Amino acid sequence: MxxxxxxxxxxxxxxxxxxxxxxxxxxxxxxxxxxxxxxxxxxxxxxxxxxxxxxxxxxxxxxxxxxxxxxxxxxxxxxxxxxxxxxxxxxxxxxxxxxxxxxxxxxxxxxxxxxxxxxxxxxxxxxxxxxxxxxxxxxxxxxxxxxxxxxxxxxxxxxxxxxxxxxxxxxxxxxxxxxxxxxxxxxxxxxxxxxxxxxxxxxxxxxxxxxxxxxxxxxxxxxxxxxxxxxxxxxxxxxxxxxxDVPAHRQIVLEARDLRGVRHLGGEPRMIHAYVEQGVVADAVAERWRRDLDGVADVATRDEAVASGLFGSVVTDAAASRIGDLLLVPRGIGAVYDGTAADQRSRGMIGQHGGxxxxxxxxxxxxxxxxxx
CATH class of the missing domain: 3.40.720.10 (Alkaline Phosphatase, subunit A)
Known part of the structure; x- marks a missing residue:
């Protein structure tokens, strides 16, 4: 992890x-x-x-x-x-x-x-x-x-x-x-x-x-x-x-090539929940993101995040089902955005949290x- x-x-x-x-x-x-x-x-x-x-x-x-x-x-x-x-x-x-x-x-x-x-x-x-x-x-x-x-x-x-x-x-x-x-x-x-x-x-x-x-x-x-x-x-x-505060130059924009195998991006810009397509192995997407985002964002699978206690010592089945297959957390004061989404209004938000x-x-x-x- x-x-x-x-x-x-x-x-x-x-x-x-x-x-x-x-x-x-x-x-x-x-x-x-x-x-x-x-x-x-x-x-x-x-x-x-x-x-x-x-x-x-x-x-x-x-x-x-x-x-x-x-x-x-x-x-x-x-x-x-x-x-x-x-x-x-x-x-x-x-x-x-x-x-x-x-x-x-x-x-x-x-x-x-x-x-x-x-x-x-x-x-x-x-x-x-x-x-x-x-x-x-x-x-x-x-x-x-x-x-x-x-x-x-x-x-x-x-x-x-x-x-x-x-x-x-x-x-x-x-x-x-x-x-x-x-x-x-x-x-x-x-x-x-x-x-x-x-x-x-x-x-x-x-x-x-x-x-x-x-x-x-x-x-x-x-x-x-x-x-x-x-x-x-x-x-x-x-x-x-x-x-x-997240300046514009610290925005990390994920384009279509970055989102291969990803069905939904949830969470928020400082802590992304990513949900993969049916049949896609989350670990494979995690390895690709770790390589491509090395130094700018941290990546963990759901199992890794739960085992580490990030969500607490008890994680119910309902809570686990809502946690992303992958978590993506920008380092420092960065923020992650979906460059393929039609609605980009959140990129104008200066103060951010979640990380x-x-x-x-x-x-x-x-x-x-x-x-x-």
Whole structure:
């Protein structure tokens, strides 16, 4: 296998256990956090720890309390569909089954979008992601559980897969959402409140993390987090993944000759799931790609990736069926595109994620309120 595996310590903290830590803190049983009367999990989509530190002057509320130890690692792939589902179910992608951005539904032989395509691609959220969410588990125990987010996401298929059991509260701006989350936590002792803030991720994708627009989005989030935390409320600020900027000259374009034997390209530009034609030996395509893409991208077969633990120690049959026959992960800040596809709009996206770099996988873990050191 040529795939360069992540090198973090086996004891490094993972985003997968964050919700369980917060619930334990409500009971006074967390090894990581002090006891709190209510808790807020504030998720800033796309905010990597490395990019946050690089822009510390624009995020003083966050970075003034950020220590070197306040870091966790996202899952693989480092993408929203996989990581948010892991955070809100407490298991790795190999178990909950959302193993990438776009994956193959082998029963229908079609690619489905696991973030925004639930309705258009005909995916049943409860069948595709059947595991209980943290909201379902805690609500069954009588705990108040809430999800604060953007109104447009209230009834989406992805929300049904990840927020089942929560009472959804919509609010327009980051400041409005943070205020609503704090109010819910204060008014409902023992509550678990999830607050989702997507503006940083959206600015990064469109303009890049080096852009004034990304900095402005970060400043808005930081100002929102400067609000007073109610007494007894513990707040943990984290992210699902970070991001890298991909310049045009680092785009890797696969032409027809490169795609011989390949039926579908799924995933996303920083982590491709490739599905081969019936009767084609995946190992043969893998060897060709390793030779032709030597030095610019890593290649692994499904069996190699599963055996290495990239998707977690448990990989269900359903999850395995969605993993590509081959995985193609660009090195550095490259991104892979299908040069034969009619729709090339994604090549204009600057900020990208999904791969294995520290910039994509390291996320902040900032404590506020009752969790402050």
């Amino acid at each position: 040529s795939l360069m595996l992540p090198s973090e310590s086996p004891t490094a903290r993972s985003v997968v256990g964050v919700a369980d830590d917060l619930i334990a803190a409500l009971r006074g049983e967390s090894a990581q956090l002090p006891r709190a009367e209510s808790v807020v999990l504030l998720l800033v989509d796309g905010l990597g720890a490395i990019s946050l530190r690089a822009h510390a002057g624009h995020a003083r509320a966050l970075t003034s309390v950020l220590t070197k130890k306040d870091v966790a690692y996202s899952v693989f792939p480092s993408t929203t569909a996989s990581a948010l589902t892991s955070i809100l179910t407490g298991v790795q992608p190999g178990e909950h089954g959302l193993v990438g951005y776009r994956v193959l539904d082998r029963e229908r032989d079609v690619l489905v979008n696991q973030l925004s395509g639930w309705e258009s691609d005909g995916i049943d959220p409860e069948r595709w992601q059947p595991l209980p969410t943290v909201f379902e588990r805690e609500r069954a125990q009588g705990r108040p559980v809430f999800a604060v987010g953007v109104a447009a996401y209230a009834h989406s298929g992805f929300s049904r897969a990840t927020l089942r059991g929560a009472e959804f509260i919509a609010a327009r701006t980051p400041a409005d959402r943070v205020a609503a989350a704090y109010d819910l936590a204060e008014r409902h002792p023992g509550a678990f409140v999830y607050c989702y803030v997507p503006e940083v991720d959206k600015a990064g994708h469109k303009h890049g993390i080096a852009s004034p627009q990304w900095v402005a989005a970060l400043e808005d989030v930081d100002a929102a987090l400067a609000q007073r935390v109610p007494p007894g409320v513990g707040v943990l600020v984290t992210a699902d993944h970070g991001m890298v 294995l770099t520290p910039e994509e996988r390291q996320v902040p873990m900032v404590r506020l309120g009752a969790f402050s050191r």
